[in-house]
Every structure is written in C-alpha cells, then in structure tokens.
Amino acid sequence: MLVSLAVHPIGPSHAIWRGLAFVATVCTLALASCRGEPAGVLTELAEARRLSADLRVQFSKSSDASNRAVMADTDEASLAFAHEAEESKQVVQTDVAKLASHLRSLGYADETRFLEEFIKRFADYLSLDRTVLDLAVENTNLKAQRLSFGPAQQAADGFRDALEGLASLASPKDHCRIESVVAKAILAVRDIQVLQAPHIAEADDAAMSRMEAEMGRLQAIAADALNELARLVETKATLAASASLDRFKDLSRQIVALSRRNSNVRSLALSLRDKPPLTAACEDSLRALDEALAKEGFPATR
Numbered sequence: 001m002l003v004s005l006a007v008h009p010i011g012p013s014h015a016i017w018r019g020l021a022f023v024a025t026v027c028t029l030a031l032a033s034c035r036g037e038p039a040g041v042l043t044e045l046a047e048a049r050r051l052s053a054d055l056r057v058q059f060s061k062s063s064d065a066s067n068r069a070v071m072a073d074t075d076e077a078s079l080a081f082a083h084e085a086e087e088s089k090q091v092v093q094t095d096v097a098k099l100a101s102h103l104r105s106l107g108y109a110d111e112t113r114f115l116e117e118f119i120k121r122f123a124d125y126l127s128l129d130r131t132v133l134d135l136a137v138e139n140t141n142l143k144a145q146r147l148s149f150g151p152a153q154q155a156a157d158g159f160r161d162a163l164e165g166l167a168s169l170a171s172p173k174d175h176c177r178i179e180s181v182v183a184k185a186i187l188a189v190r191d192i193q194v195l196q197a198p199h200i201a202e203a204d205d206a207a208m209s210r211m212e213a214e215m216g217r218l219q220a221i222a223a224d225a226l227n228e229l230a231r232l233v234e235t236k237a238t239l240a241a242s243a244s245l246d247r248f249k250d251l252s253r254q255i256v257a258l259s260r261r262n263s264n265v266r267s268l269a270l271s272l273r274d275k276p277p278l279t280a281a282c283e284d285s286l287r288a289l290d291e292a293l294a295k296e297g298f299p300a301t302r
Contacts, residue, residue: 042297044102048111049293051099055092056286059122062088063279066129069136070264070271082133089126096122111292118285125278128270135267141200144258147251148196155248156189159222162241169233178232185225188218189245192252200259203269212256219249 062085069081096119103112163182167175192215199211222245230238 041106044106045293045296048099048102048106048108049290051095051102052286052290052293055095055099055118056283056290058088058091058095059282059286062086062092062129063275066133066136066275067271069133070267072136073142075137075139078137078139082137085129085133089129092122106296108292108296111289111296114285114289114292118282118289121278121281121285125275125282128274128278132267132270132275135263135270138261138263140258140261141264144200144255145197147255147258148193148200152193152196152248152251152255155244155251156193158244159189159241159248160186162238162244163229166229166233166237166241169237174232178229181225181228181232185222185229185241188222188225189248192218192222192248196252196255196259199256201265202259203262203265208256208260215252215256219252 065081065085065088069078069085072078072081096115100112100115103115163185166182167178195211195215195218199208199215202208202211226238226242226245229241
C-alpha cells in the first residue's frame with residue numbers, strides 16, 4: 001500500500017521571504033548608519049540573518065528529499081534522494097557552526113538559546129532520519145514484490161505447463177485421477193502466489209507467521225500431488241514439473257525473507273508516525289531564531 005507523504009516544497013514563498021529579509025537588512029543598515037552603529041556589527045548581523053534563512057531552506061530540502069527516498073519505487077531513485085538528503089544535512093551543520101560563531105560575536109543570548117535548542121532537536125532528527133534512509137534504500141518489500149511478479153510467476157507457470165500434458169500419458173483408467181491431482185497441485189501453487197502479496201505488505205509479525213504456515217501447508221500439498229503423479233505416469237514426465245516446483249519454492253523462501261525484513265513498510269511507518277513531531281520541533285526553533293534576528297538592530301524593540 002502506497003501512502004502519500006505531506007511535504008513542504010521549496011518554492012515561491014521562500015523566495016518572497018528571503019526577499020523581504022533582504023529588504024529588512026538593507027533598511028537596518030541604512031538606519032544604523034544614521035545612528036553611527038559600527039559597520040562590522042551590521043555586516044555580521046546581515047550574515048547571521050542570511051545563515052538563519054539558509055538553515056530553514058536546507059532543513060526543509062533535507063526533509064523533503066528523505067520523504068522522497070521513502071516513496072521512491074526504484075533502488076536508483078531511493079539512493080539519489082537519500083544522497084540529496086545527506087547533502088542538505090551537511091549544509092545545515094555547516095550553517096549551524098558558522099551562525100553560532102556570529103551569534104557569540106554579536107553577544108545575542110536569545111538567538112544563541114534558540115540555535116542551541118535547534119541543535120539538540122536536530123540531533124534527534126538526524127538519528128531517526130538515518131534509520132529511515134537506511135531502511136528506505138534497502139527496498140526489501142519492493143524486491144520481494146518484483147520476485148513475486150517476475151521469476152516466481154514464471155516458475156509457477158512452468159509448473160503448470162509441465163503438469164497439464166500428463167493426463168495424455170496416462171492409461172484411460174487413470175486419466176480422471178491424474179487430471180484431479182494436476183488441478184490440486186496447480187491450485188496449491190496459485191494459492192501460495194495469492195498469499196505472497198499480502199505478506200509483502202503486512203507489518204504484523206503474527207499475521208506474517210500465519211500466512212507462512214499456510215504457504216508451507218500448500219507447498220506440502222503440491223509436493224504430495226507431484227509424488228502421486230510420479231507413481232501414475234512415467235517418472236521422467238514429471239521431472240520438468242519437479243524442477244519448476246523446486247524453483248518456485250526457493251523463490252518463495254527468498255520472497256518471505258525479504259518481506260520479513262520489511263524495510264519499506266518500516267521506513268514509511270517511521271516517516272508517517274515518528275518523524276513529523278521531530279521535524280516540527282526543529283522548524284519551531286528555526287522560526288523563533290529567525291524572528292529574534294529580525295528584531296535586532298532596532299533599539300526600540302530591544
């Protein structure tokens with residue numbers, strides 16, 4: 001099951017915001033020059049505001065790229081988005097270090113407190129997002145799905161094709177019996193295929209265990225049917241069917257193992273359940289930092 005993630009695109013609103021911030025900075029510089037405030041302080045304040053604005057942009061870009069890595073439907077796309085998320089997080093950390101230096105130089109206690117608050121919240125975000133991205137790029141559920149719809153489907157079809165001609169090799173008295181056993185074997189394999197899709201999408205271990213038990217029962221039915229057919233017709237006529245069934249059983253084991261890892265299901269659950277509160281907390285700290293910096297340079301608001 002695919003679920004759309006709500007993301008916050010970097011778009012015109014950010015451009016407008018940064019434009020307004022630039023205008024405010026120019027006004028501050030002009031007013032300060034009239035009051036005779038040191039040009040170095042004003043330059044440092046302007047740089048602090050720029051870094052704060054870039055922090056918000058880069059954090060948003062990182063969060064969005066991480067969400068896209070979770071939702072990507074190929075290994076290549078997942079890796080590309082994960083790399084994009086990591087690059088933006090590196091810029092965030094670089095901006096934080098530079099901004100902290102400017103705030104210390106300016107002696108801004110409130111802004112320093114907001115930045116330190118963000119650093120703590122961002123550390124929690126980084127820890128969770130690392131887990132999310134590690135799981136997302138594994139793509140075990142997608143790989144299981146591809147095996148189920150590709151090679152496993154081909155092996156099941158090969159099993160069916162090999163069995164459907166056996167009735168013509170039997171004596172008249174065994175003809176109906178062989179048709180019945182063939183139908184039983186083919187149905188058992190098809191029922192296993194039906195169970196693979198919900199197993200791949202399932203997040204609950206107990207539910208997966210129940211489906212695996214049913215798959216095992218159906219595999220035994222198919223194997224028993226094949227053994228009975230070998231007694232009713234020439235053994236060499238069942239060799240192709242036996243090879244196809246062995247191939248199908250091996251692929252089914254691989255599908256279950258990948259599905260059990262559940263990397264896509266788990267990364268999506270973390271992104272939907274655990275990540276939003278951490279993202280919102282980081283954004284709150286950055287917003288408070290921006291607002292505090294916007295008030296600096298005007299004595300009436302100090």
